[in-house]
Amino acid sequence: MDLSPWLVLLLSVLVKAFVISGDTNGGVDTGLTALAASWDTRPSNWVGINPCEDNWTGIICNGDRVTSIRLSSFGLTGTLSGDIQSLSELQYLDLSYNNGLHGSLPSSIGALSNLLSLILVGCSFSGEIPKEIGHLANLKFLSLNSNKFSGPIPASLGSLSNLYWLDLADNMLTGGLPIFDGTNPGLDNLTKTLHFHFGGNQLSGTIPFQILNSNMSLIHLLLENNNFSGSFPPTLGLVTGLEVLRLDNNHLLTGPIPANFNNLTQLEELHLANNKLTGPLPNLTGMNSLNFVDMSNNSFNASDVPAWLTTSKSLTSLYLENLNISGQLPQALFHIPVLQTLKLRGNHFNGTLNIGSDFSSQLDLIDLQDNQIEVYAVEGSQYKKKLILVGNPICTPENNQPYCTTTGQADQDMPPYTTAKNCSSLPPTCPSDQTLSPNCICAVPYKGTISFRSPSFSDLSNISHFTVLEQQMRSVFSENGILLDSVSINDPFFNTNNNLQMSLELFPSGKAQFSQQDISEVGFMLSNQSYKPPRGYGPYFFIGQDYSFANELVPSSKPKRTDRTPLISGVTVGGAILVAVVVAFVIIIVRRKRRPVQTEERSQPFDSWHIKSTSSSVPQLHGARVFTFVELKKITSNFSEANDIGNGSYGKVYRGTLPGGQLVAVKRSQQGSMQGSLEFRTEIELLSRVHHKNVVTLVGFCVDQGEQMLVYEYVPNGTLRDSLTGKSGVRLDWRRRLRVVLGAAKGVAYLHEHADPPIVHRDIKSSNVLLDDRLNAKVSDFGLSKPLGVDGRGNVTTQVKGTMGYLDPEYYMTQHLTQKSDVYSFGVLMLEVLTARKPLEHGRYVVREVKKAVADRASKDLCGLQELLDPVLAASPSAPAGLEQYVDLALQCVEEAGNDRPSMSDVVGEIERFVKMAGVGTGADSASGSLVSYGSRSPRHPYSGDSPFEHSAGALPSVRVEPH
Structure with a gap:
């Protein structure tokens, strides 16, 4: 007789009796219920006794254990209960953008040994940061910015050896930066941390030199708007991976800049303004990645115009106000190709101002107020934007030229940027609780403020900075399963902290309002930095508003204090019964006849394939x-x-x-x-x-x-992208590049015309083209690919996926995917091979830049691409063979309308034609053999x-x- 069903039934009944006798739900749900009881409200579907089985909003479980709480922008009010410690399996805790959450953080939070992310951005928590957070050995992401925390930074945070993101900005923290003292840890122990964001506090004292050493992995060091004093840290030049440095607005920071400062060759953003720094003006020679420099209002020694001023070709913004610099400004300064803003007021620049005719097309402001300039060489200059020369000898009372006023020449009253409404007809009238989206749909947007702490640009009149951001944000959210109708940006401006701040609205797709679960996911992407903006916008933070369903939240039930004696008695009795049943169960099992037991197969994500990891049951998958x-x-x-x-x-x-x-x-x-x-x-x-x-x-x-x-x-031999940047050590001259492009084109053409059914790759880019030992190109990474119909014609309507910069704008707008979408991406790749630049970099789009350069070229030399061409190619004494045909073909591929683009087989034919013009064979044997130059680098694996x-x-x- 098989006793198993009876044993299962008996165990079930007795276990239920045990639970009832104990009068407790036990484990996870008790802890979460207690946590919710410390809030005045809770999400409306937080009902029942098991948050995992009942699918509570914002809760993710592994079995019956809560592993994630994500409740940003839910309008929660109250405190954070010490009962949080009972959620022992918790890995992610995100309560951001709930301004009504207040009080101190409980020290028991240090018991959450599995916690990976602690995110409490934009709440009202106060008191000291608990030192027990230092016990969270697995913590990788700690973001407590924009609260009301006070007191010192706990030295125990130095024990978080796995931490890579530390953001304590915009609080009321005091004291200094803790360092290892031989007994207690310090921030100098955090060698894996990439981000130190401590700006906007009341931190003081010297910046300890120990905190900056060659073992640090820092890329962002943000200490602005504090009260640091003493000398400039002499060890800063050892942190050679640094990309963003903000020490501005400390006011008491003094001393000279150390000579090794220009070892920071990867530095892109430098903010040193409003201190008392002394000594010579820093030498920035060799720091060729710099695009934003602000050293205004310091006490450097008087100096002549520094030589490095014209050597950094990536500079967009140069602020050197009130620094006692003298001499005549070199004309080459105005010719830096991406320059947008020059603020040089309050110096001793003299002589003649000669902007010339070949100035940067992006140059929007030249502020030279209060200098010693005597002559402005107007002849030959076509500069018509903002130029301010008030306070210079040239601006005599008789000189009424526009540049002798503080408003300059340009349209100062241009309104702030606002995303346009693209209505094909009269826009609808929306209900009072809804807003008209950019696509003219009435919906309730998720709103907030996004602030970029160090953008690479300063010209807010260039609307492409914002349109690119809108498009990229919509695409990134869609790639993560959050469909947006549109993204709206309003009123961008630089605030008092020199952050680029703007209002942000995200509109839901296909419905009038986000669900509570939607907001849980949207908020987490922004608070957890899962959303990454385009390069050049710098580190950001977001402060979300309560979403409209806040009025749907239900009051939390406060647990009553009761006599615990019945509970203890019930647990004791129930426990005794359960032990007896288990003993009986073991005895019966021992007496039963042994039967072969089959191990249950681990569930797989491909059940329909019937894959059981044995060759006998595997379907035929073509090899x-x-x-x-x-x-x-x-x-x-x-x-x-x-x-x-x-x-x-x-x-x-x-x-x-x-x-x-x-x-x-x-x-x-x-x-x-x-x-x-x-x-x-x-x-x-x-x-x-x-x-x-x-x-x-x-x-x-x-x-x-x-x-x-x-x-x-x-x-x-790594990826094509790594070869273009030099990371792989593989050197690609023009002929090798042509062979690689031809090989990649053949691979894509094969997918379009010979695969059955035809395939659209959907993510053609340089990092998805691999190079073998003979530099033959191999198209890779098919995770986003889509098969078309059997004839390969027509299109597929699908969620937009791909990589910004390579993404076909027609596909992006219509969601209709065709083979011509790959052709567009391939055209971008061709331009990338030509320029060695990323498609989107520092707010510049390579397609637009090349089109403009070709259209505006004054001569046919290098097709007008002298400034854009990869220096490796531009160094050739003559134009690379076939260059003009190559550029023409690339621009055909990136035509706005898909019907105007060639097919990939046509692309292959054209490339073969002008490849032969360059004297390059097209077969596999025409490679340069195995003679691949790596320089001093080891090849990076693809x-x-x-x-x-x-x-x-x-x-x-x-x-x-x-x-x-």
Whole structure:
């Protein structure tokens, strides 16, 4: 007789009796209920006793354990209860943008040993930051900015060895920066941390030199608007990876800038204004990445015009006010190609001001008020924007030229930027609680203020800064499963902290209002920095407003204090019963006849494939092999560090050697993770049936033991992007570039015209083109690809995905995906190969820049691209062969309308034609053999970038943050 059903029934009844007798729901739900009881309101669907089974809004669980609380902009009021400690499996806590949350943080928060992210941005928490936060050994992301915290920065934060984001800005913190004193840790122990954001506090004392050392990984050091004093930190030049430095508005910071300061060759933003710095004006020679420099209002020694002033070709904004600089301004300064703003008032510049005719087309303001300029060389100058020369000898009472007024020549009354409404007809009248979106749809937007702490630009009259941001934000949110109708930006301005601040509105797609779950996800993307703006906008923070469903929240029920004696008695009795049942159960099991037990298969994301990690049950996938976990563990020597050849937020990539000797690259997602299953499956399904020398080969995959791995052919020479930037060490001259472009074109043409059914790649870009040992191009990364109909004609209406800068604008606007969308992306790639610049960089779009340069060219030399061409190519004594034809073809590919673009087979034919003009063979044997120059670098492996299947819709985003 099989006793199992009876035993299960008996256990079920007795366990329920135990729970009832104990009068408790136990575990997770009790802790969360107690937490909610400390708030005056809670989300409307927080009903029932089990938040995991009942799908409480903002709660993510693993089984019956709460792992994530995401409730930003929910209008919560109250305090944070010490009962938070009972949520022992909690990994993410985000209560941002709830201004009604106040009081001190409980010290018990230090008991959350699994916590990865603690995010409390824009609340009203006060008191000291608990030192117990230093016990959170796994913490990676700590953001407590924009609260009312006071007291010192806890030295215990120096124990957070895994921390990479630390933001304590905009509070009322006092004291100095804690450092290791031999016993207690300090911030100098945080060698892995990329971001120190401490601006807008009341911190004081000297900046300790120990906090800045060569072991630090810092890219952002923000100490502005504090009360630091003493000398400039002499060790700052050791932090060579620094990209943004803000020490402005400390007022008492003094001493000279150390000579090693120009070791910071990666520095892009430098803010030193409004201090008492002394000594010579800093020498910025060699700091060629600088685009924003503000050293105004210091006490540097009087000096002549520094030589470095004209050498930095990436400068957009130069602020050198009241610094005792003298001499005549060199004309070359105005010719820096991306220059937007010059603020040089209050110096001793003299002689003749000669702007010339070849000044930067972006130059919007030249402020030279209160200098010694005697002559303005108007002849030959076409400059018609803002020029201010008030207070110079040239501006005599008789001189009534516009530049002798404080308003200058330009339209000072131009209204602030506001996203335009694109209504094809008379716009509708919206209900009082709704707003008209840019696409003329009535809806309730999610509103807030976004502030960029160090943008690379200063010209707010250039609307492309904001249109690019709107488009990129909509695209990034869509890629993460949050569909937006549109994004609206209003009234951007530089606030008193020199942050670029603007109002932001996000409109829902296909409905009038976001749901509570939508806001949970939208708020988390912004507070957790999962949303990353385009490069050049710098670090940001967002302060969201309560969303309109705040009035739908329900009052929290406050737990009553009751006599605990019945509870204790019930637990005791119930426990005794349960123990007796367990003993009986064990006895029965021992007496029963042994039966073979089959191990339950671990659930896989591809159940419809019936993959069980054995070759006998694997479907025919056109050559893709199914590996077991044990096999891949063996060929990678147990995933050893010696075989670690790259990593990204998805996990790591390992070199492996198959038994036959074939080298492979094994891309292993984070252990146990099944994020991005759709993209993972897409890549397997598509790559397993495409076979071409210019498409990377998928050797196989593994979905065994909770693992998710792809196995590719090993491609040794990295990505095209790494070669263009010099990171891989592979040197690409013009002929090699032509061969690479031709190979990539053949790979894409194969997908369009010979795959069955035809495939649109949807993410053509330089980092998805790999180079083998003979520099043959191989198209890779098919996680976003889409098959078309059997004839390859027509289009597919689909959610917009891809990479900003390469994204087809027609696809973006219509959501209709065609093969011509890949053609557009390929055209951008061609221009990138020509310029070695990212498609979107410092607010400049390479397509627009090349079109303008070609249209405006005064001569046919280098097609008018002298300023845009990669210096490696421009250094050639003559124009690269076939250059003009190459540029013409690239511009055809990036035509606005898809119908005006060539097909990829036409592109291949054209490239083959002018490749021959350059004297380059088109076959595999025409490569430069294995003579690949690496210089002094080791080749960087191509699989070290982010996985295309890192974030799937509904998955909890990784908290990994890139430098920008």
